[in-house]
Each structure stands twice: as C-alpha cells, then as structure tokens.
Amino acid sequence: MTTSTHPLIRPATIADVDAMFNVRTAVRENAMTIEELAGIGVTPEAIALAVESAACAWVGEVQGDVVGFAMVDLETACLFAVFVLPEFEGQGVGKRLIQVCEAALFDLHPVVWLETARSSRAACVYRHLGWGREQDLGDGDVRLEKRRSGEPNPKITLSG
Numbered sequence: 615m616t617t618s619t620h621p622l623i624r625p626a627t628i629a630d631v632d633a634m635f636n637v638r639t640a641v642r643e644n645a646m647t648i649e650e651l652a653g654i655g656v657t658p659e660a661i662a663l664a665v666e667s668a669a670c671a672w673v674g675e676v677q678g679d680v681v682g683f684a685m686v687d688l689e690t691a692c693l694f695a696v697f698v699l700p701e702f703e704g705q706g707v708g709k710r711l712i713q714v715c716e717a718a719l720f721d722l723h724p725v726v727w728l729e730t731a732r733s734s735r736a737a738c739v740y741r742h743l744g745w746g747r748e749q750d751l752g753d754g755d756v757r758l759e760k761r762r763s764g765e766p767n768p769k770i771t772l773s774g
Contacts, residue, residue: 623714626671627735628662628681632642633680635661635672637697642732661685672714674698674707682713696736708736712743720762734754 626634635658651657664673664685674682682698686738693715698708718724728745730737732754745758 621674621676621681621702621705621710623672623674624716625669625708626665626673626685629721630671630673630683631658631665632679633732634671634683637680637699638686638695640699641697642700643736644702644731668760669718672711674681674711676702676703684708684715686715686719688718688722691719691726693719693728703735708739709743712740718759724762725759726762727757727759729755729757 625678635651636650638651639646655663661671668688670688671683671685672681681702682718683695684693684697685695693712696708696711696715698700698711728740729751730740730752732748737756737758740758743760745753747759749757
C-alpha cells in the first residue's frame with residue numbers, strides 16, 4: 615500500500631500506544647516481538663507513561679492511520695526510536711519524524727545523539743540528514759551526533 619498523501623506529524627497520545635506497538639513489531643530492521651520488547655522494559659504501560667509525562671513522542675499519520683512514530687529522551691538529548699511501517703518506507707514519514715524530534719531536542723540541547731546499527735538503512739538516513747561524528751560502540755553499533763544549526767563543529771580525529 616502506497617500513497618502520495620503527505621503524512622501528518624503530530625504529538626502522540628496515550629490512545630496511539632497500541633498503534634505505535636503495531637508499527638514497532640512490523641518493521642523489517644531491528645524487528646522485535648511484543649515479548650522481546652517487554653523483556654527490555656518496553657511495554658504499553660511504560661510507553662503510555664512516557665507519552666503522558668512529557669512531549670517526547672510523535673506519530674506520523676496517513677489518511678488517519680498511524681504509519682510511523684518517533685520518541686526522544688528530552689533529558690539526555692537522545693533520539694531513541696524512529697519506526698515506520700514497511701509499506702510507507704521511502705515516503706518521507708521517517709524523515710519528517712526525525713526533523714520534529716531534532717527540533718524538540720535542539721530546543722533544549724546544542725548537540726543531540728542516537729545509537730543505531732552501523733550498516734542499517736536507518737544509519738544511512740541519519741547520515742543523509744546530517745548526523746555524524748560517528749563513534750564505534752562495538753557489536754556493529756555506532757553513536758551518531760548532530761549539532762544545532764549555528765553551533766561550532768569541533769574538529770575531531772577518529773583513529774582506527
């Protein structure tokens with residue numbers, strides 16, 4: 615299913631939690647089941663509490679259906695979740711969600727960060743959107759950072 619309709623990006627509500635889990639368990643990369651998510655503490659109750667506690671999550675809708683979502687940790691400046699239903703990949707939903715997250719994080723922090731698999735499609739998207747200062751975390755994962763526009767970008771030398 616594809617559409618040329620522009621996604622609506624809006625703050626997530628508690629009513630969106632089930633749809634967010636539907637998206638999360640339907641992805642191709644970094645796929646996890648409800649049971650696996652619960653094993654790491656990601657439960658509907660935990661996400662509902664997060665959504666209720668802070669403006670930290672957004673959903674992407676197409677024709678009234680949630681087709682993607684993103685979440686941030688406002689305190690630590692971390693973009694920690696961006697997921698889009700496979701049939702809506704490549705249609706700008708993820709990019710728009712990332713941009714909304716960046717704006718929220720940059721309101722509070724000059725530098726923001728995320729962790730992802732080095733060779734994932736997601737990593738390619740982040741790099742394309744200007745995320746860099748890549749640091750190897752081992753096991754195929756990397757940390758990427760992005761600076762608020764206008765912030766000085768220090769020169770660093772990566773060894774190895």
